Amino acid sequence: xxNFVQLIYFVTAFLFILGLKRMSSPNTARxxxxxxxxxxxxxxLVTFLVPGLHNQGLMILAVIIGTVVAWIAAKRVQMTDxxxxxxxxxxxxxGAAGAIAAVELLRGEFGEAQGLKLLAILGALIGxxxxxxxxxxxxxxxxxxxxxxxxxxxxxxxxxxVGVGALLLALLVLFTQSGPLILVFFLLxxxxxVLMTLPIGGGDMPVVISLYNAFTGLAVGFEGFAxxxxxxxxxxxxxxxxxxxxxxxMAKAMNRSLWSVLMGGFGVEQDSGExxxxxxxxxxxxxxxxxAYASRVIFVPGYxxxxxxxxxxLRELADVLESKGIEVKFAIHPVAGRMPGxxxxxxxxxxxxxxxxxxxxxxxxEFPQADVxxxxxxxxxxxxxxxxxGSPLYGMPILEVDKAKNAIVIKRGQGKGFAGVENELFYAxxxxxxxxxxxxxxxxxxQSLKKL
Amino acid sequence: xxxxxAALYIFLLAAFTGYEVISRVPVILHTPLMSGSxxxxxxxxxxxxxxxxxxxxxxxxAIGFFGVVxxxxxxxxxxxxxxxxxxxFERKPKGGQ
Numbered sequence: 001x002x003n004f005v006q007l008i009y010f011v012t013a014f015l016f017i018l019g020l021k022r023m024s025s026p027n028t029a030r031x032x033x034x035x036x037x038x039x040x041x042x043x044x045l046v047t048f049l050v051p052g053l054h055n056q057g058l059m060i061l062a063v064i065i066g067t068v069v070a071w072i073a074a075k076r077v078q079m080t081d082x083x084x085x086x087x088x089x090x091x092x093x094x095g096a097a098g099a100i101a102a103v104e105l106l107r108g109e110f111g112e113a114q115g116l117k118l119l120a121i122l123g124a125l126i127g128x129x130x131x132x133x134x135x136x137x138x139x140x141x142x143x144x145x146x147x148x149x150x151x152x153x154x155x156x157x158x159x160x161x162v163g164v165g166a167l168l169l170a171l172l173v174l175f176t177q178s179g180p181l182i183l184v185f186f187l188l189x190x191x192x193x194v195l196m197t198l199p200i201g202g203g204d205m206p207v208v209i210s211l212y213n214a215f216t217g218l219a220v221g222f223e224g225f226a227x228x229x230x231x232x233x234x235x236x237x238x239x240x241x242x243x244x245x246x247x248x249x250m251a252k253a254m255n256r257s258l259w260s261v262l263m264g265g266f267g268v269e270q271d272s273g274e275x276x277x278x279x280x281x282x283x284x285x286x287x288x289x290x291x292a293y294a295s296r297v298i299f300v301p302g303y304x305x306x307x308x309x310x311x312x313x314l315r316e317l318a319d320v321l322e323s324k325g326i327e328v329k330f331a332i333h334p335v336a337g338r339m340p341g342x343x344x345x346x347x348x349x350x351x352x353x354x355x356x357x358x359x360x361x362x363x364x365x366e367f368p369q370a371d372v373x374x375x376x377x378x379x380x381x382x383x384x385x386x387x388x389x390g391s392p393l394y395g396m397p398i399l400e401v402d403k404a405k406n407a408i409v410i411k412r413g414q415g416k417g418f419a420g421v422e423n424e425l426f427y428a429x430x431x432x433x434x435x436x437x438x439x440x441x442x443x444x445x446x447q448s449l450k451k452l
Numbered sequence: 453x454x455x456x457x458a459a460l461y462i463f464l465l466a467a468f469t470g471y472e473v474i475s476r477v478p479v480i481l482h483t484p485l486m487s488g489s490x491x492x493x494x495x496x497x498x499x500x501x502x503x504x505x506x507x508x509x510x511x512x513x514a515i516g517f518f519g520v521v522x523x524x525x526x527x528x529x530x531x532x533x534x535x536x537x538x539x540x541f542e543r544k545p546k547g548g549q
Contacts, residue, residue: 009498012495019488019492020470020474020485020489021473023488023534023538024474024477024481024485026478026480026481029481030539032488032538033488033491033531033534033535033538036488036492037535040491040492040494040527040531043498044497044501044527047498052505052506053501053502053505053506054505054506055504055505055507055513055516056505058504058516058520059501059504059505061517062504062521062524063501063520063524065521065524066497066524066528067524067525067528069525070526070528070529070532071528071532073529074529074532074533074536075536077533079536082483082487082533082536083483085529086486086487086490088529089491089494089525089526089529089530090493090530092522092525092526093490093494093496093522093526093530095518095522096496096499096519096522097496097499099500099503099515099518099522100499100500100503100519102515103503103504103506103507103512103515103516103519104503106515107508115456206483209486210482210486213486213489216526217470217489220493220499223496223499224499225459225463227499227502228455229498229499229502231495232496232498233462233463233466234466235492235493235495236493236495237470238466238467238469238470238489238492239470239489239493240470241467241468241470241471241474242470242471242473242474242489243470243486243489246482246486249477249482253482341480341481341483344480344540345484345537345540348540349540359479
């Protein structure tokens, strides 16, 4: 029986790696997750056959509760809310790794095997940080708390103290066997996850979530060592390494270093320089006329579109324009929205054909020929300030909307973007501001255009 | 000691595997891949089940139970989220981005 269980774990590890490989290419991605899913179910079922286990009733109950709740929540949530769902499920994985370590440490399972105990403690530390850190990330993205960086006096000092305290307690736990010490260790580790995430702004969350994903992978791998389970070691380590790389790739795509992300405080109080000009509003009818007499239109969707659920109305508007013989393209910034690929997924959901979505490098040369560029709820990714040295945005690749003949910016209000920098595009002579909820504004534009 | 070393080699090879599998992915797949790898570390549920299976005192049972619930949620939720994201890539008429 033991060999059968190990065989299934072995196949599971193989299918996980294969699944991940297939997920890294658009054409095979869907089958990749299905294969990994089959492996997951098989591994879970076969675990009931591990010799010498009791509490089977509790096991079944716990698996059912976790599965059903998470499954329903994941199926019901809007596509726009996917990033925070990734965060919370990832955090739960970290919590589970912490729980494994907690039980093993309380039971004194390791005896003289200090190496294994060290790995269990490290896994507990990383997993606990990932657990509470991901919960904060979830709360920030879900709007349960402000997504602005949260700062307080001597924050770095407090964070460092708690972090060092957790490490010290980890050492104490390693060399002693004491329930209260284990409890304090976990409290400090959990607290550090919260403190570490508070000062990080919503704009940097994708990188942070990806980092915590790597953390959880690593924690799972370490706990795999501690309890001698090869499936956990392989899957956890693969995800730990893959997640680390993915985190670095994401940080690079946003032109941020991982270090500056973790130090936080991005976009709190920054001098953005003087902005010349004024905001020039436009009303719906005029905007509709402007679009109707254009021959090339480029749409630039951003997070505001996602929040307003306006992707369907945007597709309708594009359809109406095309029916009038106007060429329509969509410019997708690599980090538009809250995660790389976020806009592609939303627009695909609304039925926009992939050929109409253009990457930054492909669309930027086309802005000077565009009669109208319509910005829907995007801000920092179209801010020309990114070209100027000294701006907090300096160096970030932007969509060159300011080079279009005209720009219409659809926006809820006069607020700044996540970076907290005034957007010079909004003040430009050929830019008109169209205030309102993106979904309603686009809906009205469709109506007006149909009448023209 | 032998098994410890074997485990370290597994660690090394698995880390390289993870790195190689992910390198050179298009940006649009970053989010689905993060979600997919998030699902895969849901295998932690298996470890939590084994630990719960060995738990004796009520405290150990409670923590183990909590761990299994969290692990199962990681696996199930991670799968559902990833699948929904990747569904979007299915209707594509042709390959590439």
